[in-house]
Amino acid sequence: MAGHEEADNAEAIITRIEHKSRKIESLLKQYKPVEALKTALEGSPPKTRDERCKSANWIVVHRAIMAIKDVDGMFSSLDPEYYDILMKYLYRGLSTGDRPTCDQCLRIHEKLTERAGLGCILRSLADTVNTV
Template identity: 85%
Template structure:
């Protein structure tokens, strides 16, 4: 069964890559217009990240990372972000912290503090417990 799933995924991967590219362009233009919050929302939207294809995952991470690093006003961002995105944002924050890159870690830790305050520990628990839908 796992093999069959992998096959479908591989078939899908190209389609997902195209969608991610499309997303990237949209985010770039939002960032140029100085709308970092909108850009992050766009980045987190959809479930492209939940694919098992590593190439798609890393392509998507580059997009999210781009949007994350542009965030200046963390409180403002969180207050305009829908609670349904909290869990996925938390996953990306941990991915960022795992990179070991100093500016990325600093930024992720800054957002992590505010997000934990707002979304609670449950959000972290769901990230830790979910070994299937990784980003």
């Protein structure tokens, strides 16, 4: 029964992510990459163990991260509450080994560390329960 509920829950999360994805595409069309990134990071499903949900959300976040051109400009309008979750996704990006993704993640990582400090890195690495 518990497994069944988990599956239902996962379906609901996937639907939400699909909805989010459409919203992000429209935000990107309006040249609002930071809004798109915020939307992607909001409601990220770290608590679920379902890898499908995590992957689906990563695709959405990845789309938003790659659309960021002006990293300094992004940080001037990104609130600190997003820093920890963004750091987790940057490490997920770095783990893909994909050249353009890693380039972009490293560029953002440098600026994010300047702003959020080493504590932010520690929080993303030390938390082995709420992975993205």
